[in-house]
Amino acid sequence: MGVKGWAILKFLMFQSLFVSQSQEDFDFFYLVVQWPGAYCDTKRSCCYPTSGKPDADFGIHGLWPNYKDGSYPSNCDPDSQFDRSQIEDLLSGMKKNWPTLSCPSNEGFNFWEHEWEKHGTCSESVMDQHDYFKNTLKLKDKANLLQILTNSGINPDDGFYDLNKITKAIKDGIGFTPGLQCNKDPERNSQLYQIYLCVDTSGSEFIECPVLPRGRCPSKLQFAKF
Template sequence: MCCVQVSDILSSLRSSWPTLACPTNDGLRFWAHEWEKHGTCAQNLFNEHGYFQAALRLRGQLRVLDALATAGISPDGGYYTMGAIKGAIQEGTGFAPHVDCNRDESGNSQLFQLYFCVHADASRFVECPVQPGGRPCGNRIEFPAF
């Protein structure tokens, strides 16, 4: 059962790691999925609380939205090239993300999620040795408002 141990950081999770796919959900199901899929792989390092605390700390270090904003890329429903998105993030964070997209009801490619790799002890970001598979984006990507 996830999320019992994180009651003291729920407000941080809600503001920094929300589930945008289902805004009416309080996030517990989403975070339970993240813990089961990713956190349990790090159980030798972290309990549930430590995993989510590390994730929030690492997210705060990257400041991806700031990197994108500096390059004039914002979640405004506008379209941007893959090169512009990846370049802005790499320039602003020092790391190349893997960009994952989904399709809206009209078939437009939308920015869905970004992948970054973390050192095994969760102390810092590292370049990904391999890029994860995912949903391809194409070159014209909508950055939907949220």
């Protein structure tokens, strides 16, 4: 084989390795939930879904495959398009637990399509589209984060709470350390915005996070009303 042939072979081997890793290999999932009061209490505002105002509860943002170095695969299979018929039996749970808050008001299918095509397609080695959404709903119910926080006296009442107290309450409740993300409202108050919980590669069990998401919250943060 000539030099040109070896170069082509090496390129094809590299491509094969890259595609295999990007589509199949990942180390864990982030289950990401967001507080609707913090989402809406920003300058970008929000719109309720066509089914009405969601419950005052954490809503799912997504289930995201990640690597231990902090990077993540995305859009792994352009041919695996979102098919709403695959989640017909999950729709009531999706509308309740995975509501869209983007404008203009809509049913949520665009949000779910984005999450499947960007993140879900990178987990197809372990679950298909239906299982991706079903398992995510189960994980949200299993965590029951709002109940964990309110049981510790941390309520969505516009009050300010210690970051360490929030983290400890969640760790005591599920057994593992969460990652917290904050945003700022128009008055520049730091608010509890998103919670990251780490999940094993089967998409079913919580684990200790190999790496926590970037971003820091202050020692006191607001838990906004919704």
